[in-house]
Amino acid sequence: MSTDAGQKRILILGGTAQALNIARDEIAKGNDVITALAGRTEAPTLPPGRHRIGGFGGAKGLARYLKEEGIDLLIDATHPFAKTISENAVLAAQQSGIPLKTVTRAPWQAEQxxxxxxxxxxxxxxALLPAGARAFLALGRQHVALFRSREDCHFILRVVDPPIEPSTDSRWQWVIGKPAQAADTEKALFEAHGITHLVCRNSGGTAGYAKLEAARMLSLPVVMIERPLSNSSRSGTASVSDNAAKSKR
Incomplete structure (x- = not known):
């Protein structure tokens, strides 16, 4: 199946910092790496190797791709909340007979x-936010529809790409850009917008952790969305970034 003796052709389901690191490591070993990205952002950070942008058409489509491309190993290094693609990866591996390696990261734990x-x-x-809250939503635009019914709150939403049509609702403000790596930068952002609550998902890892440090510095309550049950037991190999995140505990 591989093009050269001893070389593996690997498909990485990516979109995370872990996936970038895995792609680099596997290419350094001499393997042929293809990273699949969902295509939700206009200018994603592309890992080394080859890339595929967009969905596969469910588990059957992914299984077909694995066979057609002669994939030797499927690696699921998607976001911990990417429930559907992770479930499709399991089914596709079963249908195609291709080995699956699932890589995840430990969830964050509340600190003193x-x-x-x-x-x-x-x-x-x-539903949990109190009336009058000024909540910072670190969720992505596709996850905020349910907050629009809270007409008694004000929301600041951080997104990577500018909205196609800017909101005309004064209760909503947009912050364009990726999460800052420094807690002081996040703290200054929260202070500038008068944030009273942080709403985020328990993604784990080091990327995005600074917002939790900033919330702690400001004594802000964090509304933490727990991981989907089907993903809570995802097991795999911890990366260097995982270990760094764990060392914060």
Whole structure:
């Protein structure tokens, strides 16, 4: 199946910092790497190797792609909340007979001095916010629809790409850009917008952790959306970035 003796052709389901690191490592070993990205952002960070942008058409489509491309190993390094693609990866591996390696990262844990309000999903998060809250939504635009019914709150939403049609609702403000790596930068952002609550998903890892540090510095309550049950037991190999995140505990 591989093009050269000893070389593996690997498909990485990516979109995370972990996937970038895995692609680099596998290419350094001499393997042929293809990274699949969902295509939700206009200018994604592209890992080394080959790329595929867009969906596969469900588990059957992914299984077909694995066979047609002669893939030797499928690696699921998607976001911990990417429930559908992770489930499709399991089914596709079973249907195609291709080995699957699932890589995840440990969830964040509340530290001393932090106030976490744990909820199951976005609907519960929206319902939990008190009237008059100025909430920072670190969720992505595709996950905020359920908050629009809260006409008694003000929301600041961070997105990577500018909205096609800017909101005319004064209750909503947009912050364009990726999460800052420095807690002081996030803290200054929260202070500038008068944030009273942080709403985020328990993604784990180091990317995006600074917002939790900033919330702790400002004594802001964090409405933490827990991981989907089907993904809570995802197992795999911890990366260097995972270990760095764990060392914060």
């Amino acid at each position: 001095g932090e106030t976490w309000l744990k909820v199951a999903d976005e609907a519960a998060a929206a």
